[in-house]
Amino acid sequence: MRNRVADHVQKLQPSGIRRFFDLAANMEGVISLGVGEPDFVTSWGVREACIASLHNGHTSYTANAGLMELRQEISRYLAQEFEVEYSAANDIIVTVGASQALDLSIRAIVDPGDEVIVIEPSFVSYAPLIELVGGRAVRVGADAERGFSINFDDLEAAITERTKAILLCFPNNPTGTMLTRDELIQVSRLVEKHDLLVLSDEIYAELSFDEKFTSFPTLPNMKDRTILISGFSKGFAMTGWRLGFVAGPTDIIEAMLKIHQYAMMCASTMAQYGAIEALKNGRQDIEAMKKSYRRRRNYFVASLNEIGLPCHNPGGAFYAFPSIKPTGLSSQEFAERLLLEEKVAVVPGDVFGESGEGYVRCSYASSLEQLQEAIKRMERFVKQFR
Amino acid sequence: MQLTEKELDLLQIIEENGRMEIDVLSKMVELSESETEKILQQLEEQRIIVEYGAVIDWRKVDNFEGVTAMIDVKVTPKREVGFDEIAKNIYRFPEVKSVYLMSGAYDLSVVVEGKSLSQVANFVSEKLSTLDSVISTTTHFIMKKYKHDGTIFDQGEDDRRIVVSP
Numbered sequence: 001m002r003n004r005v006a007d008h009v010q011k012l013q014p015s016g017i018r019r020f021f022d023l024a025a026n027m028e029g030v031i032s033l034g035v036g037e038p039d040f041v042t043s044w045g046v047r048e049a050c051i052a053s054l055h056n057g058h059t060s061y062t063a064n065a066g067l068m069e070l071r072q073e074i075s076r077y078l079a080q081e082f083e084v085e086y087s088a089a090n091d092i093i094v095t096v097g098a099s100q101a102l103d104l105s106i107r108a109i110v111d112p113g114d115e116v117i118v119i120e121p122s123f124v125s126y127a128p129l130i131e132l133v134g135g136r137a138v139r140v141g142a143d144a145e146r147g148f149s150i151n152f153d154d155l156e157a158a159i160t161e162r163t164k165a166i167l168l169c170f171p172n173n174p175t176g177t178m179l180t181r182d183e184l185i186q187v188s189r190l191v192e193k194h195d196l197l198v199l200s201d202e203i204y205a206e207l208s209f210d211e212k213f214t215s216f217p218t219l220p221n222m223k224d225r226t227i228l229i230s231g232f233s234k235g236f237a238m239t240g241w242r243l244g245f246v247a248g249p250t251d252i253i254e255a256m257l258k259i260h261q262y263a264m265m266c267a268s269t270m271a272q273y274g275a276i277e278a279l280k281n282g283r284q285d286i287e288a289m290k291k292s293y294r295r296r297r298n299y300f301v302a303s304l305n306e307i308g309l310p311c312h313n314p315g316g317a318f319y320a321f322p323s324i325k326p327t328g329l330s331s332q333e334f335a336e337r338l339l340l341e342e343k344v345a346v347v348p349g350d351v352f353g354e355s356g357e358g359y360v361r362c363s364y365a366s367s368l369e370q371l372q373e374a375i376k377r378m379e380r381f382v383k384q385f386r
Numbered sequence: 387m388q389l390t391e392k393e394l395d396l397l398q399i400i401e402e403n404g405r406m407e408i409d410v411l412s413k414m415v416e417l418s419e420s421e422t423e424k425i426l427q428q429l430e431e432q433r434i435i436v437e438y439g440a441v442i443d444w445r446k447v448d449n450f451e452g453v454t455a456m457i458d459v460k461v462t463p464k465r466e467v468g469f470d471e472i473a474k475n476i477y478r479f480p481e482v483k484s485v486y487l488m489s490g491a492y493d494l495s496v497v498v499e500g501k502s503l504s505q506v507a508n509f510v511s512e513k514l515s516t517l518d519s520v521i522s523t524t525t526h527f528i529m530k531k532y533k534h535d536g537t538i539f540d541q542g543e544d545d546r547r548i549v550v551s552p
Binding site for chain 2: 015017020021024025030032034035036037039123124125291295296298299302303345347366368372
């Protein structure tokens with residue numbers, strides 16, 4: 001029989017998170033620090049707007065790029081919050097989550113053999129999506145000693161003739177690391193020098209705790225070189241709605257729209273109505289959520305350090321990425337034993353790339369009571385290795 | 387009174403969850419335990435923190451049923467002391483849980499709790515209505531609490547998220 005599954009899919013490795021999902025799903029009494037999503041339910045006003053859209057019979061397709069009203073709101077939102085101007089008509093596509101925005105961006109710019117630099121540890125989808133289109137993901141390890149910031153010597157050394165783009169994510173999943181404006185400017189210099197593009201995944205932008213967020217396209221000469229990827233999942237607590245957007249130079253957005261119209265047609269109409277409400281009236285909810293995450297971050301990271309799992313202070317998102325090196329275990333062993341012995345689910349750092357080995361990702365998007373209990377159990381677990 | 391950001395932070399946290407250990411609280415606001423304790427003490431002395439309380443759903447406790455009534459009270463304000471004197475006369479009763487001066491159709495909103503309907507009715511007819519200055523009362527009994535002071539009663543606490551996700 002012929003190979004039923006395409007070669008390039010056969011070569012694809014399943015996500016390392018999957019194994020832990022299966023393992024933890026069948027256990028009872030697990031405290032999960034493995035979740036990559038907010039513990040808030042989408043605010044009622046947004047849910048109500050979506051319900052109203054159904055009552056009003058808005059059940060047909062929208063324009064491929066999304067409802068014009070939503071694109072106008074996105075354009076206004078980007079201008080007001082991040083000081084970057086995009087044309088609603090030409091420069092924005094509403095997508096099925098930031099995940100599709102990412103996939104579209106890669107498909108639109110990467111030819112087989114092209115290289116895209118990914119700063120690791122990184123979100124699990126980046127490298128596989130690049131490889132699915134025949135590109136090569138060139139992994140550059142972040143500098144663990146400096147809270148997982150970019151190592152610029154390594155970054156420049158990784159650039160070759162085939163390098164098409166650099167993929168950035170800040171605040172980062174899984175490390176929570178924020179890139180400072182100075183660091184971003186350093187990246188922009190390399191981008192200009194080597195004539196590259198930047199895929200800037202800014203899905204966690206709303207959850208920056210300690211400093212003002214700098215959107216990459218606002219840097220000098222970068223708007224025409226940046227594809228901005230974002231969405232409603234994290235800041236607006238709308239993960240299940242699968243609604244994101246991408247903004248960028250008109251020629252690239254046009255190319256992306258061609259793929260989008262064949263592959264997806266348009267994002268879900270009712271979700272788009274919810275998103276309009278989120279942008280119009282839901283922004284004050286973000287502040288409350290952000291405050292809550294920040295307080296939990298403060299508690300959780302200080303506690304991790306106290307119980308002997310050294311952790312840098314993550315500037316955003318809702319992840320802590322402590323070192324588990326003092327236990328002498330690999331990150332897979334640590335996560336598996338912690339789950340089986342103490343029923344706390346964390347994600348081993350190596351699933352986010354080689355440079356994540358020796359660390360685990362802990363999401364603190366859980367109630368304070370759960371976090372306190374998790375810390376108690378982790379302390380008990382870690383003590384046996386002293 | 388002008389408060390610092392940390393002081394405001396502390397107030398917001400304990401307003402949401404008064405039952406918080408000092409070591410947890412101090413980590414959340416990035417202060418030492420002694421600094422946190424000192425601030426809390428100052429805020430208590432200044433009566434900015436008036437009391438630490440809990441929101442309890444008494445319906446779930448056996449043999450502990452009670453009734454709550456909200457009473458609209460019309461009064462005649464007095465020269466010099468306005469509404470304050472009559473408000474004071476009302477809030478001194480232990481049955482009275484809160485008293486607010488209102489704008490609109492009536493003057494004072496009084497929340498009264500009692501063990502039974504008749505106990506509250508007696509309080510209204512014998513104590514409240516007979517006070518000097520009280521012109522009329524309209525009593526509304528609370529039949530069910532859905533949300534109280536920002537807390538939703540009977541809210542499912544289950545985390546519906548999958549245990550591990552990207």
